[in-house]
Amino acid sequence: MTQHAPSPSVHDVIGIGFGPSNLALAIALQERGEQTGQALKPLFLERQADYHWHGNTLVAQSELQISFLKDLVTLRNPSSPYSFVNYLQAHGRLVDFINLGTFYPCRMEYNDYLRWVATQFSAQARLGEQVLRVEPVHEGGRIRRLQVISRDVHGREQARLARSAVVSTGGTPKIPLAFTPFKDDPRVFHHARYLSAMAGQPCSQGKPMRIAVVGAGQSAAEAFIDLNDSYPSVQVDMILRAAVLKPADDSPFVNEIFGPDYTDLVFNQPETERERLIREYHNTNYSVVDLNLIERIYAILYRQKVSGQPRHGFLCRRSIESVESLDGRLHLQLRDLATGSHESRGYDAVILATGYERRSHRELLAPLKDYLDDFRVDRSYQLLARPELETPIFIQGFSQHSHGLSDTLLSVLPARAGEIAQALELQLARVNLSSEHRRHSTAV
Numbered sequence: 223m224t225q226h227a228p229s230p231s232v233h234d235v236i237g238i239g240f241g242p243s244n245l246a247l248a249i250a251l252q253e254r255g256e257q258t259g260q261a262l263k264p265l266f267l268e269r270q271a272d273y274h275w276h277g278n279t280l281v282a283q284s285e286l287q288i289s290f291l292k293d294l295v296t297l298r299n300p301s302s303p304y305s306f307v308n309y310l311q312a313h314g315r316l317v318d319f320i321n322l323g324t325f326y327p328c329r330m331e332y333n334d335y336l337r338w339v340a341t342q343f344s345a346q347a348r349l350g351e352q353v354l355r356v357e358p359v360h361e362g363g364r365i366r367r368l369q370v371i372s373r374d375v376h377g378r379e380q381a382r383l384a385r386s387a388v389v390s391t392g393g394t395p396k397i398p399l400a401f402t403p404f405k406d407d408p409r410v411f412h413h414a415r416y417l418s419a420m421a422g423q424p425c426s427q428g429k430p431m432r433i434a435v436v437g438a439g440q441s442a443a444e445a446f447i448d449l450n451d452s453y454p455s456v457q458v459d460m461i462l463r464a465a466v467l468k469p470a471d472d473s474p475f476v477n478e479i480f481g482p483d484y485t486d487l488v489f490n491q492p493e494t495e496r497e498r499l500i501r502e503y504h505n506t507n508y509s510v511v512d513l514n515l516i517e518r519i520y521a522i523l524y525r526q527k528v529s530g531q532p533r534h535g536f537l538c539r540r541s542i543e544s545v546e547s548l549d550g551r552l553h554l555q556l557r558d559l560a561t562g563s564h565e566s567r568g569y570d571a572v573i574l575a576t577g578y579e580r581r582s583h584r585e586l587l588a589p590l591k592d593y594l595d596d597f598r599v600d601r602s603y604q605l606l607a608r609p610e611l612e613t614p615i616f617i618q619g620f621s622q623h624s625h626g627l628s629d630t631l632l633s634v635l636p637a638r639a640g641e642i643a644q645a646l647e648l649q650l651a652r653v654n655l656s657s658e659h660r661r662h663s664t665a666v
């Protein structure tokens with residue numbers, strides 16, 4: 223593996239990841255530059271060679287779980303050309319979309335909207351570059367540059383210099399412990415890989431399969447419906463610890479917690495109160511399912527009862543104690559949480575709709591951790607750091623504990639991007655000023 227010497231140019235800011243968070247930032251920086259006449263020059267590095275928004279989960283039935291008006295820009299600048307409405311207009315579908323009478327486009331269309339925006343910023347982005355780590359560049363006891371090391375699709379490593387960074391790398395699929403020995407087994411896969419992994423399964427050629435879907439959230443429900451609709455040769459068991467599938471609360475008063483103003487309210491609370499707020503509204507986003515999907519699943523299971531031909535199973539209150547591969551099948555040892563009884567069930571494949579963890583920022587920034595305050599951030603999402611670290615570093619999507627439940631979602635993207643763009647500009651100007659001052663004092 224070759225590592226190239228850092229290219230001599232220094233970027234104002236390197237954005238890591240080019241998902242919705244950094245797309246919103248690219249727009250905010252451009253629009254701020256147009257206002258102030260002093261645009262910062264960002265570069266965005268994205269691991270995917272061809273950008274898609276959760277591309278392997280885009281099944282036919284998946285819908286956006288948030289109003290299209292909470293797109294990348296509207297809540298910050300309703301007259302921005304990068305709005306979802308302008309995307310519809312540019313694609314000749316504005317009238318048809320209005321006729322649909324919905325606030326919730328399908329996720330395939332939203333993916334297309336995000337790709338449309340990404341294409342307009344392609345000059346600022348390098349696709350197919352996975353960032354491996356961000357390192358400090360030491361200069362006389364201070365750090366005024368970051369070195370961002372990435373690897374391209376050919377395995378070549380490259381180092382780039384930046385005056386600041388914004389890490390927006392999203393969630394990492396969570397794999398329950400019992401399944402970690404099967405991480406390279408094509409029969410066991412996280413929902414994040416659903417479409418590509420399913421394409422390699424025998425049922426895609428019409429062969430019979432028994433598949434377990436593990437989880438009780440939106441992804442598990444979407445996988446169940448897609449397996450039922452698209453793979454007639456598949457029998458599915460939904461396996462969940464919970465007693466029931468619970469609906470996501472998206473009622474209007476509750477939805478107010480996803481408004482940009484609510485971020486201030488959460489941030490200004492003491493730690494224990496923030497935790498309480500997050501617990502109280504957990505059922506807006508975690509281990510919950512849109513009511514219409516719950517009703518569809520219930521109807522499918524009910525029709526089985528009417529026909530007397532059971533195809534799928536719904537195994538609630540079950541914990542998976544162990545997993546074994548035997549005679550070509552995966553055997554799941556299940557414990558009934560109500561009765562304590564055990565049973566073993568064999569499957570040809572297991573889909574883990576078990577959620578995401580948010581810690582990739584810690585891994586990427588590990589070389590800087592001695593300068594950071596345990597990855598805590600201020601109100602404008604900047605990591606708190608020792609004074610020697612003169613390179614502001616911001617994170618997006620990793621501050622739910624301090625900024626509230628909207629932090630990992632699309633809800634606050636435009637406002638957050640605007641706040642970061644403003645803070646970045648101020649911080650970089652401040653750093654410039656103090657190095658000028660130091661140079662001047664040394665000279666006199």
Ligand SMILES: Cc1cc2nc3c(=O)[nH]c(=O)nc-3n(C[C@H](O)[C@H](O)[C@H](O)COP(=O)(O)OP(=O)(O)OC[C@H]3O[C@@H](n4cnc5c(N)ncnc54)[C@H](O)[C@@H]3O)c2cc1C
Binds near residue numbers: 267275285287354391
């Ligand atoms: C299936 C699914 C559906 C969802 N639906 C909704 C919804 O309807 N409404 C809602 O509000 N939220 C939804 N979410 C939540 C989701 O987190 C946000 O929608 C949104 O994707 C957050 O954007 P992001 O840019 O922070 O993260 P991501 O969209 O995860 O983007 C991160 C990007 O960084 C790239 N990346 C990661 N690591 C590296 C690296 N080391 N180097 C370079 N690039 C890297 C990834 O390839 C990716 O493109 C959904 C999440 C999932 C998984």
